Amino acid sequence: MAASSPSRSNRKFLFLGLGIIVFVAIYSAGWFYAAQRLQETVIRALAPGGTASVSGECHDIAFRGYPFRIGLFCSKVDVKDAQNEVTASFGALRSAAQIYAPGHIVWELDSPATIQTGHGLSVSAQWTNLQSSLTTKLKGIDRTSLVIDGLKATAVSSVTAQTIDFDAAKTEVHLRQNGADLDGAITLTDASTVIKGWPQLLPRLNAIGDVTLAGKAGMIDGSDRTGLYGANGELRRVMLDIGDGRTMRITGPFSFDDQGYLSGQFKLEIEKLGDWADNAKQAFPQLQSTIDTARKLLRALAGGGDRASVDLVVDRGRATVSGFIPLGKIPPI
Numbered sequence: 001m002a003a004s005s006p007s008r009s010n011r012k013f014l015f016l017g018l019g020i021i022v023f024v025a026i027y028s029a030g031w032f033y034a035a036q037r038l039q040e041t042v043i044r045a046l047a048p049g050g051t052a053s054v055s056g057e058c059h060d061i062a063f064r065g066y067p068f069r070i071g072l073f074c075s076k077v078d079v080k081d082a083q084n085e086v087t088a089s090f091g092a093l094r095s096a097a098q099i100y101a102p103g104h105i106v107w108e109l110d111s112p113a114t115i116q117t118g119h120g121l122s123v124s125a126q127w128t129n130l131q132s133s134l135t136t137k138l139k140g141i142d143r144t145s146l147v148i149d150g151l152k153a154t155a156v157s158s159v160t161a162q163t164i165d166f167d168a169a170k171t172e173v174h175l176r177q178n179g180a181d182l183d184g185a186i187t188l189t190d191a192s193t194v195i196k197g198w199p200q201l202l203p204r205l206n207a208i209g210d211v212t213l214a215g216k217a218g219m220i221d222g223s224d225r226t227g228l229y230g231a232n233g234e235l236r237r238v239m240l241d242i243g244d245g246r247t248m249r250i251t252g253p254f255s256f257d258d259q260g261y262l263s264g265q266f267k268l269e270i271e272k273l274g275d276w277a278d279n280a281k282q283a284f285p286q287l288q289s290t291i292d293t294a295r296k297l298l299r300a301l302a303g304g305g306d307r308a309s310v311d312l313v314v315d316r317g318r319a320t321v322s323g324f325i326p327l328g329k330i331p332p333i
Contacts, residue, residue, distance in 0.1 A: 071096040085118025120158035143176035157331035163196040177217040260332030266312040
């Protein structure tokens with residue numbers, strides 16, 4: 001009897017040891033599977049438009065944080081969307097998720113970034129810091145937030161030869177699925193946009209945007225195959241603020257055709273019209289006559305008051321005031 005006790009103990013220790021080995025093997029397999037899913041999710045979040053035909057390459061890939069944290073590191077990221085003929089390249093990527101909450105992912109991305117589309121649009125960008133978080137569900141990405149410090153970007157259209165320069169001290173972007181629709185919000189701090197060939201009437205400003213794209217929830221979960229081409233939605237608010245109550249507000253429905261041209265019927269509201277004009281004349285003295293003409297026109301449309309409300313019509317990229325005063329042409333996306 002005494003001789004059998006060590007034998008039972010040895011078997012218990014053997015089974016315990018085998019159980020630990022099996023658990024570690026299963027846990028490790030699950031960890032590496034989760035790490036692979038982390039890579040796929042982050043690559044899809046970087047994809048322009050978030051379409052399903054996306055492939056990506058993570059250069060010098062490394063997984064870190066085992067066993068309690070899942071971390072993905074890349075020295076460079078390349079993304080390709082074959083469906084929409086879009087390619088993009090980014091700098092170093094660092095992402096992580098806790099093992100107990102793998103659906104909540106945080107990541108950082110270094111500049112520079114370049115994006116090329118099959119419709120002739122080229123975008124290059126740099127920033128000092130970019131951080132993001134996203135929440136996934138079984139189907140894909142449910143919501144995501146992005147914060148960028150010191151963003152500077154240039155967009156060039158080979159179709160219209162138009163160049164747009166943009167910079168902002170801080171940029172925040174929030175996207176979420178709302179049933180079948182996609183809700184988006186953006187906040188810009190100390191931002192400036194310069195469109196080559198257009199009268200530059202806007203100084204540096206703060207801005208808030210709020211938009212819904214009908215039936216486009218799939219743009220962040222990877223199931224949408226067309227992106228913004230053929231999309232329509234509602235611009236609930238774009239508010240431009242240059243301080244001291246000087247605001248400009250744009251609202252209205254819009255759509256993009258299959259070639260990426262914007263059309264829309266917008267309402268443009270301007271508070272303290274005279275202050276906007278005076279500020280624009282100080283910032284751009286070479287445009288004083290143009291600004292005076294625009295102020296007189298808007299005042300006439302406003303009945304002589306200092307608050308103007310006019311219709312801004314965009315027809316396949318051609319922007320006009322009330323449908324007959326030309327402003328310029330917006331390049332396709």
